[in-house]
Structures are given as structure tokens and as C-alpha cells.
Amino acid sequence: MQAGVFGEREELLQEARNRLSQDAAKYIQHIYGNQEVGGTSVLYLSAIPFEALGLPPNLPTDPLPGYTHRVLSKIPNLVTVVGALLGGIWWLTKRREEVANAEQGGKPVE
Numbered sequence: 001m002q003a004g005v006f007g008e009r010e011e012l013l014q015e016a017r018n019r020l021s022q023d024a025a026k027y028i029q030h031i032y033g034n035q036e037v038g039g040t041s042v043l044y045l046s047a048i049p050f051e052a053l054g055l056p057p058n059l060p061t062d063p064l065p066g067y068t069h070r071v072l073s074k075i076p077n078l079v080t081v082v083g084a085l086l087g088g089i090w091w092l093t094k095r096r097e098e099v100a101n102a103e104q105g106g107k108p109v110e
Contacts, residue, residue, distance in 0.1 A: 012043055019045060038063025 005012060016031045032050050033040035036059040044050065051057050 009039075009041065009043075016043055016045055035061045037061070038066070 005015060007015075013031065013034060016034075020027055020029055020031070027045050027047055028049065030050070032044035032046070032055055033042050038061065044053070044055065046053060
């Protein structure tokens, strides 16, 4: 009964829409995977609730790579700021050692 159909995404979406319109009473009127997380490469039609199949309900419609990009795009700035902060801490520590050594009459730390 063509439970598993393979092909181009647009062709599969059209086939799913055709099945939903031809047998409206047979299927839940939703193509699972069409808009969930930006659209998936696997689409589902079902006569029972998708939750009963173990598919999570109420997924966001934003593509998941967008979330990753938003986080990863901040890393270069974070590395620069943390590097500057650690460099400043190192310089202060080194400077304190030099001042303490100079106050005790020793030669400068290199």
C-alpha cells in the first residue's frame, strides 16, 4: 500500500496532499515533518495521533541549524574577550611579582 515512498521532497509533499484530500476521513489532516523544525527529509501521514507513534508534538518550526548558528557565531567574540581578560590577569600577576621583587631589592623578573 506504499507505506514507504521515496523521492524528491516536493513530489512527496504533493503525494501526501493528494492522499489527504482523497481520503480525508482516513488520515489526520497533517503532514508530520512538513514544517516541524524547518521541514524534515522524512514525512509522515497517519490515521492515529502522531504522539502515539512516538513522534514529539509541538516541535518548533525554526530550522535547528539556526539555533546552532546563533550560538556558534558568538564564539569568536567570546574567545577574544576571554583571551584579553586572561592576558590582563597574566600581566597584572607578572607586574605584582616585579614590584614585590623590586621592593625587596632584587633584580627584575624576566
